[in-house]
Amino acid sequence: MGESRRRSSSKADSSPTPGISKVINNNVVIQIDGAGQERVLMGRGLGFQLKPGDLIDPSRVEKTFVLATGSEGDQALQLLSAVPYPVVEAVMSAVDEAERMLGRDLGKRLPLAVIDHIQYVLERLDRGIRIPATSMPELRVLHPQEFAASKHMAKVISSALDRELPPEEAVFLTMHVLNSTRDEPDGTSALLFRRVQHVVVTVEAGLGVDLDVDSHDYARFVLHIQFLLQRLVSRSMLRSTDSSFFDFTKRTYPRSFAIAEQVKGYVREATGVELTDEELLYVTVHIERLAQHIAYGTDVEPMLE
Numbered sequence: 001m002g003e004s005r006r007r008s009s010s011k012a013d014s015s016p017t018p019g020i021s022k023v024i025n026n027n028v029v030i031q032i033d034g035a036g037q038e039r040v041l042m043g044r045g046l047g048f049q050l051k052p053g054d055l056i057d058p059s060r061v062e063k064t065f066v067l068a069t070g071s072e073g074d075q076a077l078q079l080l081s082a083v084p085y086p087v088v089e090a091v092m093s094a095v096d097e098a099e100r101m102l103g104r105d106l107g108k109r110l111p112l113a114v115i116d117h118i119q120y121v122l123e124r125l126d127r128g129i130r131i132p133a134t135s136m137p138e139l140r141v142l143h144p145q146e147f148a149a150s151k152h153m154a155k156v157i158s159s160a161l162d163r164e165l166p167p168e169e170a171v172f173l174t175m176h177v178l179n180s181t182r183d184e185p186d187g188t189s190a191l192l193f194r195r196v197q198h199v200v201v202t203v204e205a206g207l208g209v210d211l212d213v214d215s216h217d218y219a220r221f222v223l224h225i226q227f228l229l230q231r232l233v234s235r236s237m238l239r240s241t242d243s244s245f246f247d248f249t250k251r252t253y254p255r256s257f258a259i260a261e262q263v264k265g266y267v268r269e270a271t272g273v274e275l276t277d278e279e280l281l282y283v284t285v286h287i288e289r290l291a292q293h294i295a296y297g298t299d300v301e302p303m304l305e
Contacts, residue, residue, distance in 0.1 A: 019055055023047040024077065027085040029056065033066075038073065040065040040080060044089065063092055071214035076112055078216065083119045090160035091115045094153040098177065101149040110180035116220060117176060118157060121169065129245070129285075130166055143178060150174040175227055195270060199225050199263050206259030207291055217293045224286045228279060232271060238278035246281045249288075256288040 020041070022030040029047040031039045043062040050056065065080075067073035080088060091114045099106050124130065140147045150173035158165045200222065204211055211218045231237050250257045260283040264275045275283075 019053045020047075020050060021052055023050050023052070024081045025085075027088075028080050030077075031056075038067040040067060040077065042080070042085075042088065042092075044085065062089070075216040075219070079112055079116055083115055086161060087119055087122070088115055090157045091118055093160060094156040097156055098149040098153050101152060102145055106177060107180040110176060113176050113180065113223070114153070114173065116216075117172065118165075121165065122161075122163065125163070125166075143174065146177045147174045150177055172227070175230065179223070179226070195229055195267075196222055196225050198266055198270070202262050202266060203259055203287055203290070206255070206262060206287075207294065209294055211290075217290055221286055221290050224282075228282060231279070232267065232273055232275075237276050238282060239276055243277065246277050249281055249284050253284060253288045256291055257284045259287050260284040 020029045020031050021038075024030065024040075024047065026048045027042060027044055027046055029041050029050060031041055033039050041056065041061045041064055043060045046056065046060050046062075065076065067076060092111060095106060095111050095114060147170065151170040153173050154165050154169045157163075200211065203221075211221075257280075260280050263283050264280055267273060267275055
């Protein structure tokens with residue numbers, strides 16, 4: 001995710017802010033601050049009927065991001081402009097509450113990573129797709145505070161959007177929280193990195209492409225593979241008794257399934273552990289998502305039909 005710095009706006013400051021340089025949508029605008037940095041200003045209806053050079057009332061600014069330069073900043077902007085603002089607003093509120101619960105800053109990347117994750121979850125739910133997950137009890141034991149905060153985050157987001165998130169989202173949000181501030185909860189960073197690299201090389205060979213390491217798609221895919229390998233290390237792989245979606249995915253996406261089988265073979269060789277069908281499904285779904293993004297040439301989620 002982008003190296004963006006999240007800050008709450010000051011409602012007490014009534015002085016006008018500098019003029020905006022670009023309107024992204026009705027809720028997101030860009031401003032150049034005194035140091036020449038691009039800042040993303042967010043607020044419900046903030047950019048409505050505004051044009052470059054207009055002043056805005058700082059009391060209407062709900063959140064501010066200082067953008068990184070280059071591709072990471074572009075990715076952050078793309079995400080904030082594409083995701084519906086109610087999702088952005090719900091996640092921002094949830095992250096704020098998690099930080100209060102934990103008594104610490106959760107880092108620059110977490111809000112954007114969670115926005116992207118929740119939007120993808122909602123898209124899957126709208127299509128009736130739910131990836132099976134485990135409760136990962138190790139997380140509750142090793143990181144009880146982070147798990148509690150993440151469970152509360154899921155509750156806040158569900159309430160704000162009036163959408164019931166699956167219970168396993170507390171697990172995935174905990175992984176995001178842990179990844180935002182520290183190394184993986186189990187194993188060594190170097191070993192995990194090498195294994196993720198090998199999976200990426202396998203997928204690139206199968207798809208016949210060189211993935212853009214600066215792209216949002218690449219970052220998201222690597223994060224999901226990291227999650228899979230973390231579950232493997234903690235011996236908490238995904239399991240389910242329902243094989244219907246696995247069979248459907250195997251028939252519908254044969255190329256992605258074949259690549260996932262190669263990943264499974266590598267994992268077996270490297271660790272001596274056999275991926276479950278649910279984990280194989282997990283890999284297949286994310287390879288197919290990556291393949292469709294490459295084919296469509298866009299970061300807009302195509303329908304997985």
